[in-house]
Amino acid sequence: MGALIKAELRKILSTKMWWGLMIPAALIALGFTWLGAAFGTLDALKSELGASLPTVLPTFAFGLNFASIFPAVYGATALTGEIRHRTITTTYLTGSSRGAVLVAKVVAYAVVGVAYGLACAVFGTIGAAAGAHGTDFPGLGSWLAMCGVGVLVMVLWTLLGVGLGALVGSQIGAVLTLLLYTLLVERVLATVLGHQHLDKVPPYLPNAAGSNATTELSLRLFFDEMPGAVRSHANFQQLKDLLTLADTPPWWGSALVFAAYALVLGLAGWVVARERDIT
Amino acid sequence: MHDGSGRIVVQGLTKQFGQVTAVQNLSFTVEPGSVTGFLGPNGAGKTTTLRMLLGLVKPTSGTATINGQPFHRLGNPARVVGAVLEAQGFHPNRSARNHLRVYAAAMGVPDERAEQVLQLVGLDAAADRKAGGFSMGMKQRLALATALLGDPQVLVLDEPANGLDPEGIAWLRSFLQSFARSGRTVLVSSHLLAEIEQTVDQVVIISRGQTMYYGQLDDLRRQQQTRVLVRPADPHALVKALQEDGITEVESTPDGQLAVSGADSMRIADIALAAGVAVYGMQEEQLDLEQLFFRLTSGQFTAAQHNPYGQPPGGGWGPPAGGAPQQAYQAPTYQQPGYPQQNPQHPQQGTGWGGNA
Numbered sequence: 258m259g260a261l262i263k264a265e266l267r268k269i270l271s272t273k274m275w276w277g278l279m280i281p282a283a284l285i286a287l288g289f290t291w292l293g294a295a296f297g298t299l300d301a302l303k304s305e306l307g308a309s310l311p312t313v314l315p316t317f318a319f320g321l322n323f324a325s326i327f328p329a330v331y332g333a334t335a336l337t338g339e340i341r342h343r344t345i346t347t348t349y350l351t352g353s354s355r356g357a358v359l360v361a362k363v364v365a366y367a368v369v370g371v372a373y374g375l376a377c378a379v380f381g382t383i384g385a386a387a388g389a390h391g392t393d394f395p396g397l398g399s400w401l402a403m404c405g406v407g408v409l410v411m412v413l414w415t416l417l418g419v420g421l422g423a424l425v426g427s428q429i430g431a432v433l434t435l436l437l438y439t440l441l442v443e444r445v446l447a448t449v450l451g452h453q454h455l456d457k458v459p460p461y462l463p464n465a466a467g468s469n470a471t472t473e474l475s476l477r478l479f480f481d482e483m484p485g486a487v488r489s490h491a492n493f494q495q496l497k498d499l500l501t502l503a504d505t506p507p508w509w510g511s512a513l514v515f516a517a518y519a520l521v522l523g524l525a526g527w528v529v530a531r532e533r534d535i536t
Numbered sequence: 537m538h539d540g541s542g543r544i545v546v547q548g549l550t551k552q553f554g555q556v557t558a559v560q561n562l563s564f565t566v567e568p569g570s571v572t573g574f575l576g577p578n579g580a581g582k583t584t585t586l587r588m589l590l591g592l593v594k595p596t597s598g599t600a601t602i603n604g605q606p607f608h609r610l611g612n613p614a615r616v617v618g619a620v621l622e623a624q625g626f627h628p629n630r631s632a633r634n635h636l637r638v639y640a641a642a643m644g645v646p647d648e649r650a651e652q653v654l655q656l657v658g659l660d661a662a663a664d665r666k667a668g669g670f671s672m673g674m675k676q677r678l679a680l681a682t683a684l685l686g687d688p689q690v691l692v693l694d695e696p697a698n699g700l701d702p703e704g705i706a707w708l709r710s711f712l713q714s715f716a717r718s719g720r721t722v723l724v725s726s727h728l729l730a731e732i733e734q735t736v737d738q739v740v741i742i743s744r745g746q747t748m749y750y751g752q753l754d755d756l757r758r759q760q761q762t763r764v765l766v767r768p769a770d771p772h773a774l775v776k777a778l779q780e781d782g783i784t785e786v787e788s789t790p791d792g793q794l795a796v797s798g799a800d801s802m803r804i805a806d807i808a809l810a811a812g813v814a815v816y817g818m819q820e821e822q823l824d825l826e827q828l829f830f831r832l833t834s835g836q837f838t839a840a841q842h843n844p845y846g847q848p849p850g851g852g853w854g855p856p857a858g859g860a861p862q863q864a865y866q867a868p869t870y871q872q873p874g875y876p877q878q879n880p881q882h883p884q885q886g887t888g889w890g891g892n893a
């Protein structure tokens with residue numbers, strides 16, 4: 258198994274796409290934290306509230322959510338790229354079984370997911386520091402918690418991509434499915450469900466679950482870090498309502514739901530990939 | 537685990553792609569210590585069979601084993617069997633060296649092995665170039681290098697000569713022979729018998745997914761027979777007379793002649809005379825291996841009956857290192873005196889390899 262993981266890591270590192278997609282992800286994280294930090298430390302706001310607002314926490318979450326499409330797309334190329342370039346033949350000929358190859362890919366791409374998460378954490382931190390001109394950085398615990406959940410969702414998105422790719426088989430098909438679903442289909446679906454009075458369902462859809470894992474945590478931390486004067490439970494609920502997060506489970510619940518989607522896609526991908534004819 | 541015998545056994549292999557039956561009830565055995573040719577025209581099912589043997593395509597029915605085990609039970613398969621299935625299996629932006637290192641890692645062989653096989657196939661100078669920029673022949677070499685990476689006991693190659701220059705082909709030929717002579721197994725496919733005739737000891741000939749011949753090439757050579765093409769005034773009367781004389785192997789050719797086997801032209805002339813059938817022309821035809829191969833596989837495509845490029849049959853494989861044997865082979869076959877006139881439907885006679893059925 259170790260041999261196959263090493264082979265997968267070599268495959269990843271011997272082409273450029275892993276960092277090619279990491280750059281936009283990291284820049285998105287940086288941009289969002291920059292804006293959030295700059296807004297929360299505006300002089301006008303500070304003089305109104307008497308303290309700065311840790312808005313950088315939720316904007317970090319938004320940034321992570323946007324950025325996560327990149328590791329997901331990268332994950333989706335794990336198997337489909339090999340099918341496209343026909344290296345899958347040699348890959349299957351040099352692995353003890355297709356299952357072993359897929360497990361090796363999952364492990365190697367989880368490592369890549371961690372790298373994406375760390376890159377976003379580092380660049381997000383730079384953005385947060387720069388946006389606030391080096392002042393009013395949120396509490397270290399809160400920040401590290403956000404970085405941690407960022408790494409977690411990046412890994413999960415990468416693996417969801419791997420599973421989807423194994424299931425779909427075609428690279429274009431997998432990437433388009435991913436983009437269309439996250440950017441369009443789920444929004445439409447959520448709206449339709451809302452009209453059917455099924456508002457409780459949308460937070461459990463994949464994209465919402467993945468996003469809410471970071472957003473819900475960021476709101477909790479934001480609330481914890483808010484100046485005492487404006488901190489109340491009612492405010493927290495109002496904030497959630499405002500972001501249409503009223504019915505979401507706690508962040509770890511969303512993360513679990515999202516992980517379940519990644520797992521189901523991975524298993525489905527495995528079942529399909531082991532039967533697929535490589536002609 | 538596998539038995540280390542080096543034997544390939546294909547039993548009752550069938551593959552259905554939707555409505556298309558690519559391979560139908562195919563059975564053969566490949567023994568170690570020899571090079572086995574796997575022959576058939578385009579679309580005969582060669583690639584599909586080899587991919588089923590290697591676990592890449594799931595058979596509709598039947599089994600294929602290497603060393604007594606199906607591919608997925610070989611453990612670390614690349615240490616047992618190396619395969620060249622296509623010369624396209626490279627990431628265009630990965631260098632040849634990195635490509636080999638990836639798979640060296642997968643099969644657990646040291647990285648030096650990548651350098652060794654690069655040298656073996658003569659790609660060491662191009663090792664750091666991206667495989668996407670390689671020529672067809674360079675890709676074939678890299679594919680072969682990948683197959684040899686695990687120092688396997690069995691080699692399976694699907695049309696490995698495609699794109700190779702004459703030097704490369706001569707090298708490949710002697711490489712495969714010495715590989716087999718060391719007691720290992722080689723199964724190599726081709727759609728041209730002439731291409732591998734010099735290399736193989738045993739052949740499996742398939743057509744439309746079915747086995748047409750399976751055995752020693754020498755036995756096939758012994759089957760080479762003479763037949764006589766007769767143009768009689770009354771074919772029915774002549775066939776009857778021949779049958780009365782005990783000559784039953786008579787076929788009619790598409791252009792209205794009779795192809796008679798098992799009798800020489802003098803005897804046929806005597807029979808025709810006795811029966812009072814006028815004979816307008818008669819030619820003795822010596823079937824060579826290539827023609828035998830074509831007869832075994834003909835009918836799959838009528839379009840295959842002439843070669844639009846007019847290339848001599850030896851051309852696909854290029855002149856061998858020694859040159860001489862193949863020259864000797866080509867000459868008597870395609871420059872038979874009078875032969876081209878016999879089959880006016882095929883004006884390319886004498887150049888196309890497939891027009892002789």
Ligand SMILES: Nc1ncnc2c1ncn2[C@@H]1O[C@H](COP(=O)(O)OP(=O)(O)OP(=O)(O)O)[C@@H](O)[C@H]1O
Nearest residue numbers: 536553556558577578579580581582583584585727
């Ligand atoms: N993936 C596929 N889907 C449908 N039909 C297929 C597929 N792969 C092969 N076939 C069909 O199966 C038959 C055998 O194809 P195969 O590639 O095995 O032939 P071949 O002997 O290797 O031919 P060639 O000499 O051209 O390489 C052909 O009719 C082909 O069209």
Ligand SMILES: [Mg+2]
Nearest residue numbers: 582583584694
């Ligand atoms: Mg083929």
